[in-house]
Structures are given as structure tokens and as C-alpha cells.
Amino acid sequence: MSPGPINIIVPTGSLGSGAVEEEVRLGVARGAHAIATDAGSTDSGAAYLALGMSKNNRGSVKRDLTILMRAGAEAGIPLIVGTSGQAGGDKNLDWTRDIVIEVARELGISPRIALLYSEQDKAILKAKNAAGKITPLAPLGALDDATIDACDHIVAAMGPEPYMAALRDGADIILGGRTTDTAVIASFALLHGAPEGAAWHAGKVSECGAQCAVYRNRGSGVLISISQDGFEVSPLSTDNRCDPDSVSAHMLYENSDPFRLVEPGGVLDVTDAVYTPVDDRTVKVTGSVWEPRPYTMKLEGAAGGRFQTLMLIGIQDPDVLCRIDEFHDSMLAGLYERARKSVGPEAGDFHISLRMYGWNAVSGDKPPAGTPAPREIGVLFVATADTQEAATQIAKACNAYFFHWPISMDKELPSYGFAFTPADVERGQVYEFKLNHVVHVDDPMELVRTVWIDLRAAEAA
Amino acid sequence: MKTVKDVCRHVRSKNAGPYWVTFDLFFDGPENFAKYSQSPALGADLMHRLFGASPDQVKRFAVPSLNVVKISYARTSPQGGEIERDMHCGQQFARLLDVQLD
Numbered sequence: 001m002s003p004g005p006i007n008i009i010v011p012t013g014s015l016g017s018g019a020v021e022e023e024v025r026l027g028v029a030r031g032a033h034a035i036a037t038d039a040g041s042t043d044s045g046a047a048y049l050a051l052g053m054s055k056n057n058r059g060s061v062k063r064d065l066t067i068l069m070r071a072g073a074e075a076g077i078p079l080i081v082g083t084s085g086q087a088g089g090d091k092n093l094d095w096t097r098d099i100v101i102e103v104a105r106e107l108g109i110s111p112r113i114a115l116l117y118s119e120q121d122k123a124i125l126k127a128k129n130a131a132g133k134i135t136p137l138a139p140l141g142a143l144d145d146a147t148i149d150a151c152d153h154i155v156a157a158m159g160p161e162p163y164m165a166a167l168r169d170g171a172d173i174i175l176g177g178r179t180t181d182t183a184v185i186a187s188f189a190l191l192h193g194a195p196e197g198a199a200w201h202a203g204k205v206s207e208c209g210a211q212c213a214v215y216r217n218r219g220s221g222v223l224i225s226i227s228q229d230g231f232e233v234s235p236l237s238t239d240n241r242c243d244p245d246s247v248s249a250h251m252l253y254e255n256s257d258p259f260r261l262v263e264p265g266g267v268l269d270v271t272d273a274v275y276t277p278v279d280d281r282t283v284k285v286t287g288s289v290w291e292p293r294p295y296t297m298k299l300e301g302a303a304g305g306r307f308q309t310l311m312l313i314g315i316q317d318p319d320v321l322c323r324i325d326e327f328h329d330s331m332l333a334g335l336y337e338r339a340r341k342s343v344g345p346e347a348g349d350f351h352i353s354l355r356m357y358g359w360n361a362v363s364g365d366k367p368p369a370g371t372p373a374p375r376e377i378g379v380l381f382v383a384t385a386d387t388q389e390a391a392t393q394i395a396k397a398c399n400a401y402f403f404h405w406p407i408s409m410d411k412e413l414p415s416y417g418f419a420f421t422p423a424d425v426e427r428g429q430v431y432e433f434k435l436n437h438v439v440h441v442d443d444p445m446e447l448v449r450t451v452w453i454d455l456r457a458a459e460a461a
Numbered sequence: 462m463k464t465v466k467d468v469c470r471h472v473r474s475k476n477a478g479p480y481w482v483t484f485d486l487f488f489d490g491p492e493n494f495a496k497y498s499q500s501p502a503l504g505a506d507l508m509h510r511l512f513g514a515s516p517d518q519v520k521r522f523a524v525p526s527l528n529v530v531k532i533s534y535a536r537t538s539p540q541g542g543e544i545e546r547d548m549h550c551g552q553q554f555a556r557l558l559d560v561q562l563d
Contacts, residue, residue: 042479045541045548139480139518139535249527252485256477256533258524275526300479306543351543362552384543432539433479 004227006189007032009236011068011221013208015039015081015096016056019064020220023236024071027223034188035068035079038181038207039096040086043254046302047431050152052091058099065103069173073109079173080163080184087302088178089153090119096175101453110455111172116162117449118177120154120299124447125439133440134299140436151301151434158297159264161444163187177448178300180263181207185224194226196290200268202231204261205250205285212250213240230286232278244275247283264444265295296438297447304429309391311381311402311424314417320407321373324359325366331405335381335398342397343390350394351384379416388426395424465503466558468493474554479540482512482550483533484557494528502562508534511556 009027011019015037024035040048044055054061072079085092097115104111126145128134134143148154155178164187166174176184185203190196202224205212209221212233219237233242251270252258261268269289278284320327332354339347355361358377381402385391403423404413441447465472471487486503488494497503505516518535538544547553 043476043549046479047541137480139515245527249529252483252524252527252529252531254475254477254483256481256483256520256531258522258529258531308543353544355546362546363556364546365556430541430543432542436478436480 005225005232006192006194006227007223007225008185008188008202009035009221009223010037010185010206010209011035011236012037012064013211013220014041014056015064016054016061017064018060018220019067020237021067021071023219023221024067026238027221027236028071028075028077030223032075032077032223033192034077035072036185036188037068037080037209038082038179038184040083040088040092041181042087042300042433044086045431046433048085048092049087049089049155049300049302050304050431052089052095052153053086054092054095055086061096062099062103065099066107069100069103069109069111070107072172073107073111078167078171078188080167080176080188081174082163082176082179082181082184084175084177087153088118088155088176090117090177091153093117093175093177097453100173100175101455104455110459112170112456113173113175113453114166114169114171115451115453116158116166116174116176116179117451118156118158118179118447120156120447122148122151122154125154125299128439134437135440137298137436137438143435143437147434148301151303154299154301154435156297156299156439156447157264158448159183159295159444160187160190162448162450164191165445166450167191180298182261182263182268189226195228196266197268197288198226198231198285200261200263200290201270201273201285201288202226202233204268205233205247208250208253210235210237210240211253212247213242214246215240230284230288232282232284234282241281242283244277244283247285248273248275264297266290266292294440295442295444296440299435299437299439300433301435302431303434304431306384306386307388307391307429308427309383309388309395309424310427311395311399312419313379313402314376314419315379316376316417317407317414318373320414321375321377323407324356324373324377327405327407328354328356331402334401334405338401339383339394339397343393347390347394348386350390352394352398353382355380355382384430388428392424392426399423463497463562464558465560465562468497468562472554472557474550474552476540476548476550477533480536481533482536482553483531484554486530486532486557488528488530491528494525494530497562498523498530500562502560503530503532507560508532512553513537
């Protein structure tokens, strides 16, 4: 690679969310050396890790991969994908691998593909924990073996080193398991000698694609250009622009600390970063600092818990609407009583909640006295129990009460608006994250497995 | 008597990983930012009162270049758990809007 800035296309905030072919072409024309994107995060909850399932649908991921793999192959530049399949577990990664192989065949290309697995073996983690190598992050406490055993899948978030190694070994496409978004994008620049502060900060700013631009709805990707004294960022869409506020404000997004970002092997400190417009679309950032720290990887573990069954009604009865809180409390008490009597001890330690959409469903708080009655509300019934069958039995037992619960006993029984039949909907398991810990490692590669698929060699064989 | 919504042009909330919730209060200019960014009304007690947060699990930062105050707290119930009503915590900001600042 010639000396000078290192240019990286970040085509989209997440693989499958809509890469734009023209933008990628423009990025290549502007001298891109690599394409990098993450493909997920923890944001959408634990189900995707627990189930090994993608949030984005297969068609969208395939569509984006087709655009990016074609561009990468034509330009001869690597495509780097992190946190494959939303959660970055082995199943999520294998799902993405199969799509990549399918696309490669359709495009008639034969890339060398590196798969970076970061799902963890429970026995190894227990040994690490016993050796004092796993420490908690607030608000969780020390880890015990039972919590490790309770998880369906556990991943450790990788830093850039496995990506750098795969690039060094000639990967055309890298599909990573769980990785920090920042590391996926920074890896190429770090391999080619970019200053660490600039490379990491560029990765952070561009992790959500065009979200660091002024107009978040115009276009999808950005180009970052990292040099010895900082980095520049500009949107790939020609009708969008970045300005110092839009770029610096991205450090606020989904972080609890706007100045310091903990990453594997160090902390990115942007307290003294300076954001300067270069032209009407581009911002230059200088003064980002990387502070090396002992190497840690964040652990994420997810597990399926109890089961839920739902029912939904709509209410327009003004007598109910002007006494909603009273209605909620009396109905909930009535449903609990009915469920206990009808299902009995076999229901176990169950839970029922009523969420009054249109009134206070999101907060669950009592609105201030005098809050005007809405014109209608939707009431969501949620039964939680140890098995799906028990949750559904509770819902069925409550059906008639939920449908007809009166606000006044002196009138005929009302009938509320059920939306569908059968009225009860089995929602499946509740999924939760169980870990918020870091594991200390001596070597960034220690908990990572790299597997190669060489389609060139496969064809020759 | 000013409330948060009187002096902020934008207030937002979002999950910051599975265990933290974060609020960004974009003040309407440097004057109100200077006047209210250190306001005790936006302290850990507020997060405790509105969200049941543990006061020692509350972080607060002033970002003068953007006229932003950022407040984060550790969630009190698991993201996506049995009683979840706002997975991404994107609607939690609403409870801040009427907080009185002086």
C-alpha cells in the first residue's frame, strides 16, 4: 500500500440494514483500501445470542453482502465484517458464512475467507474464573459457575488483533464473531501503521455509518481517511454532509461515558479531540488519545428463561377510560385470583402483568391526578410461567375475565375488543443477558479460533 | 420556574449496552447550559426517584462543546426480561421533560 492516508468504507451501520451500491462505488473511486462493517450488537436483546439467530433477515444480509463482495473483489480490497449474524456466536457466524459462500458462487468469485470464532467454552471460562481472571463490570457482581452454566451461549468481544492477523495472512473476506464495533473498523488501519488514537476514534465515529452525518436519513455509509495526524470522515451520499457537531455528537450515542471508551487492550480518550471542518462535507478530527491497558475481553452470555403467553384487547368504553388505574388494579387482582383457582399449584410461581397502551404502558407509573382520559386504550395481558403450557393455561383461564371485567357491577357485563382468535398468543421464552464481566488474557488470540475457507483451493481440488 | 423541556432543544434516552440507560440533554444554547448543567435537580437523586436507580450507579457528564449534559444509570431490571416495557429505553426520556430545574 502506498504511503498516505488509509481510506476505509463503512457502508452501513449494520450488515443487512441497506448498503447502497452507488455509495460503495464512490468510496472505491475515492481510493478505499478496505470495506469494514459490523453486523450486530447487543442492542436488540439477548434472544439473538441465546438462539444463534440473526435479527436482520437473510435476504437483506445477502443483498448487502452481494454489493460489498462484488465491490471488494472488483477493487481487490478486503471486506471485513464483525459480530456476524447480530450476536457473533458460532451459530450466528456459520449462518453468515453460508450466505457468503452462496454469494461467492453466484458472483463467480473465489475469495479466501477467514472465520474468527469467539464463542467460549464453559470449562475454560470456569478455569479462568477460578484463577481470578474474570472480573465484573457494574452493576453486576462476581461471577459464579452456576451463572456460566445457565448461559446458552457465551461470547467474548474481540479486539482488532485477530482481524489484523487474518489480513496479514491474506484474507479477502473476514467474518468475525462477537467483536467491538470499533475494533472491526480500526483493524485495517492499525495493521498498516495508523496512529492508535486516530484509528480507534475513526472506528467509533463511523460504527453506525451515516449516523455521524448531519442528515441521518440520507444515504447509508461514510468514508474515513486516517493519517498520521488524525482522521477525516465524510458521508458517501453526495447530498449529505458531516459537520463538527454531527461527528462529535456520535460519541454520546449508546455510551454511558462521552469521553472515554474502554476497548480490548486500552481506553480511547477523546476529551481533548478537536473537530474541524475541512470542506462543506468533511470533518477532520485530531487529538484522540489511546491509552494502552492490560488486555481484557468483555463477555456476553445469554439464556432463555421462563415462558410468556399474551392476549390483547382494545377498550373504548368511557366508563372504563375515566377510571383506568382503578380498572387496572381490580382486573389484575381478579385475574390472579382466577388463575390461582383455575390452574392451581401446577401453574407454579407465575406472573401476570397488564400493560395499558395509551395510558401508562411504557412506564407502568400512575399518571398525575387529573390526566385526561384517552379515547381508547389497548390492554396487553402478559402471563409468565415456568413452561409455555403453564403460561397458556393461565391465559386461557383468564380469557373470559379479561374479556368481560366490569368497571361497575350494576350494569350488564361488557365485552372488550379482542383482536384475533384464538385470543392467546404464545410468545415463547424470555431471553436475558447473564454476564457483564471481562476476562483478562495474556494474548489477544488466546480465546479466538481462526478457520479458513479458501474457495480458490476448493475449486482447484 | 424552568423545566427540562423549557431549556433543552432535544432530550433523548437509549440503552448503553444491556445494563445501562443513558440520557442526553441537548440544551438550547450556552447560556442555559451554563446555568443548569450542574443543577442539583439533575443529580443521582432524580434518577433514584424517577427510575429506582441506585444513586451510586449514576454517572453524569457535561459536554460543553455540544451544550449537552449526559446522565447514565445502571438498569434495575434486565433488558428484555419478564417485566420489560422498553427494550431500548428509547421512551424513558419523557419522564425527564417536566423536571423542575430551579
